[in-house]
Amino acid sequence: MSTGGQATELWLLWKRAYETTRAAIIADMSAASGLSESELSVLVCLHESGGVLRQNAIAAVLGWDRTRLSHLLTRMEKRDYVARGKVGNGVEVTLRPAGRRTIDASVPALEVSTRRHLLDRLDPGDATTLKAIVERLLSEDSR
Amino acid sequence: MSTGGQATELWLLWKRAYETTRAAIIADMSAASGLSESELSVLVCLHESGGVLRQNAIAAVLGWDRTRLSHLLTRMEKRDYVARGKVGNGVEVTLRPAGRRTIDASVPALEVSTRRHLLDRLDPGDATTLKAIVERLLSEDSR
DNA sequence: GACCCCCTGTTGACATGTCAACACCACCGT
DNA sequence: ACGGTGGTGTTGACATGTCAACAGGGGGTC
Numbered sequence: 001m002s003t004g005g006q007a008t009e010l011w012l013l014w015k016r017a018y019e020t021t022r023a024a025i026i027a028d029m030s031a032a033s034g035l036s037e038s039e040l041s042v043l044v045c046l047h048e049s050g051g052v053l054r055q056n057a058i059a060a061v062l063g064w065d066r067t068r069l070s071h072l073l074t075r076m077e078k079r080d081y082v083a084r085g086k087v088g089n090g091v092e093v094t095l096r097p098a099g100r101r102t103i104d105a106s107v108p109a110l111e112v113s114t115r116r117h118l119l120d121r122l123d124p125g126d127a128t129t130l131k132a133i134v135e136r137l138l139s140e141d142s143r
Numbered sequence: 144m145s146t147g148g149q150a151t152e153l154w155l156l157w158k159r160a161y162e163t164t165r166a167a168i169i170a171d172m173s174a175a176s177g178l179s180e181s182e183l184s185v186l187v188c189l190h191e192s193g194g195v196l197r198q199n200a201i202a203a204v205l206g207w208d209r210t211r212l213s214h215l216l217t218r219m220e221k222r223d224y225v226a227r228g229k230v231g232n233g234v235e236v237t238l239r240p241a242g243r244r245t246i247d248a249s250v251p252a253l254e255v256s257t258r259r260h261l262l263d264r265l266d267p268g269d270a271t272t273l274k275a276i277v278e279r280l281l282s283e284d285s286r
Numbered sequence: 287g288a289c290c291c292c293c294t295g296t297t298g299a300c301a302t303g304t305c306a307a308c309a310c311c312a313c314c315g316t
Numbered sequence: 317a318c319g320g321t322g323g324t325g326t327t328g329a330c331a332t333g334t335c336a337a338c339a340g341g342g343g344g345t346c
Binding site: 287288289290291292293294295296297298299300301302303304305306307308309310311312313314315316 | 338
Binding site for chain 1: 147148149150151153154155156157158159160161162163164165166168187191206250253254257258261262264265269270272273274275276277278279280281
């Protein structure tokens with residue numbers, strides 16, 4: 001039947017589990033706040049940094065392409081979630097009241113949703129192990 | 144600094160690790176075969192099932208939306224990777240020679256790539272644990 | 287058979303992401 | 317001051333995904 005090797009098999013399983021979990025969390029968050037996944041990511045970034053960040057820094061934290069962020073911020077600016085201002089070389093992104101209200105409401109909802117779809121489905125030991133594993137994957141960046 | 148709870152923190156870490164790994168594997172596979180991630184998924188599905196599947200079944204296996212698959216298959220049909228034929232209620236998707244050649248070449252490349260970016264970065268024990276964890280996430284489908 | 291309902295898939299409009307080309311500014315050496 | 321170079325963002329064309337509306341077959345029930 002399956003001709004995939006060990007590594008492929010693990011990858012496909014991981015992929016499917018991640019995407020299933022992701023879909024569930026996105027659905028929750030979209031219902032709770034009307035935010036898309038990307039918008040939420042950006043707002044969480046800003047929230048955790050006090051509300052102001054260089055566009056550059058956001059892209060780095062999220063591991064995103066500059067272009068993608070630029071397009072997204074253009075859309076978010078229109079909805080008045082954030083403002084952009086030139087700073088020397090680059091651009092500074094600032095959380096605006098509407099964005100702050102939304103993200104303040106979303107952070108607790110996100111914790112509830114991630115707990116329900118992820119943390120509560122794992123044994124306490126597994127949660128610890130999973131965290132260790134992903135941290136190792138992220139740190140061994142001999143990319 | 145960060146005001147996220149435990150569950151959110153774990154989720155964001157997992158997300159970042161997954162997306163980083165995914166990007167690396169996609170880059171490899173795109174270079175090796177010219178296939179996009181979605182096309183590869185569909186071809187792997189067909190490959191593992193002997194070359195013929197109901198459109199319905201593909202969507203179920205991949206956990207995809209009907210619409211997405213329909214659009215993608217339309218594009219893949221044009222490139223002659225697959226053919227579609229009506230069967231009773233639904234549609235049967237068949238692997239065509241060009242598609243078969245491509246996937247036959249890609250399966251070994253995928254194993255190499257997933258080994259390099261995922262399996263080899265984990266301790267043997269961690270690999271086993273990760274597999275167990277994702278299988279649990281997938282099976283406890285009290286969705 | 288006529289009707290109804292569910293399952294399957296398609297279509298078109300729109301949202302989002304990607305890619306390559308470009309514009310701009312800061313810094314550096316001369 | 318001048319020109320070069322690298323880092324930063326934007327833009328437009330295109331690829332891909334999502335959503336809601338629709339089309340049509342199968343299998344019930346009467």
